[in-house]
Amino acid sequence: MSPNALIPSHRKPRRPSASSRALRAGVTGGFLTLAVTGATVPANAAEKPVSETQEMPTITTALATSAARSADTAEQVAFNYERQALQDSAFSHAAKAAEKHKAEAVKKAKAEAKKKAEKARKAEEAAEARASRSSERSTLSAPSSSTATGSTATLVSFLKAQLGKAYVLGSSGPSSYDCSGLTQAAFSQIGIDLPRVSQDQSTQGTQVGLDNLQVGDILYWGSAGSAYHVGVYIGDGKFIGAQNSSTGIVERPLDYDMPTGAVRVL
Structure with missing residues (x-):
C-alpha cells in the first residue's frame, strides 16, 4: 500500500467543458423529461445540479x-x-x-x-x-189495343162467313173472291184499306216471324214484294184464304200449305 493512500485529496472535481452539451430525452413516470447537461455557467454562480428537469404532460x-x-x-x-x-x-x-x-x-x-x-x-x-x-x-x-180485340173478332167473323164461296181470279166479292180480293174486303170491314194485289199486301205493316203470329196477321207465299198468294191467320194454327178455283174459300191448318212470311197491320 502506498503511504499516500489514506491522505484525502484536495483536488476539485473536474467541471464539464463549457462547449459540451447533451440533450437527453425520455419518458419517466408518465412525463416527458428534457435534461440539459454541461450547460455553461458563470464562475461565481452557485453550484446547480448536473441536470435540470422540465416535465411536460404526455398523451396518455x-x-x-x-x-x-x-x-x-x-x-x-x-x-x-x-x-x-x-x-x-x-x-x-x-x-x-x-x-x-x-x-x-x-x-x-x-x-x-x-x-x-x-x-x-x-x-x-x-x-x-x-x-x-x-x-x-x-x-x-193499327187501332188501339182496346179496339183491336173487337176489330179482330169482326175480321175473323167476316172471313168465316165467306167460307165455301167461289174463287174467281180478279173478283172482290161479294159472291166470289180471289186471294187478295178476299183479304182486302175483310180488312175494309174494320177500316183498314189494303192494296188490291198480293205483291203490295205482302209489304204492308210490319214483317213478323211465323213463330210469333197473332190473329189478323196477313200470310203470304213467295217473297215480300213479289208474293203470289195471301191469306189471313185466324188463330189455333189455322188460316182462311181463297185458295183456288177447285177449293174456293177454305179454312186450313198452316201445315196444309206453309206460308213464306207474314205482315201485321193490326
Whole structure:
C-alpha cells in the first residue's frame, strides 16, 4: 500500500467543458423529461445540479382513447346526417311519383267514366228512337189495343162467313173472291184499306216471324214484294184464304200449305 493512500485529496472535481452539451430525452413516470447537461455557467454562480428537469404532460392512453372516440362519434354523426339526407330525398321522390301516378289514375278514371256515360247516353237515345218508331208504326197501322180485340173478332167473323164461296181470279166479292180480293174486303170491314194485289199486301205493316203470329196477321207465299198468294191467320194454327178455283174459300191448318212470311197491320 502506498503511504499516500489514506491522505484525502484536495483536488476539485473536474467541471464539464463549457462547449459540451447533451440533450437527453425520455419518458419517466408518465412525463416527458428534457435534461440539459454541461450547460455553461458563470464562475461565481452557485453550484446547480448536473441536470435540470422540465416535465411536460404526455398523451396518455385515456386521452388517446377519448380522442379516438370523439373522432368515431363525429364520423357517425356525419354518416347519420348523410343517411337521413338520402332517406329524405328518396321519400321526396317517392311522394312526387305517387302523386303523379294518382293524378294520372284520376284522369284515366274520369276519361273512362265519361266514355261509359257517352256510350250509355247513345244506347238510351237509340232505344228511345226505336221505341218512337215502333209507336209511330203502331199508330199508323193499327187501332188501339182496346179496339183491336173487337176489330179482330169482326175480321175473323167476316172471313168465316165467306167460307165455301167461289174463287174467281180478279173478283172482290161479294159472291166470289180471289186471294187478295178476299183479304182486302175483310180488312175494309174494320177500316183498314189494303192494296188490291198480293205483291203490295205482302209489304204492308210490319214483317213478323211465323213463330210469333197473332190473329189478323196477313200470310203470304213467295217473297215480300213479289208474293203470289195471301191469306189471313185466324188463330189455333189455322188460316182462311181463297185458295183456288177447285177449293174456293177454305179454312186450313198452316201445315196444309206453309206460308213464306207474314205482315201485321193490326
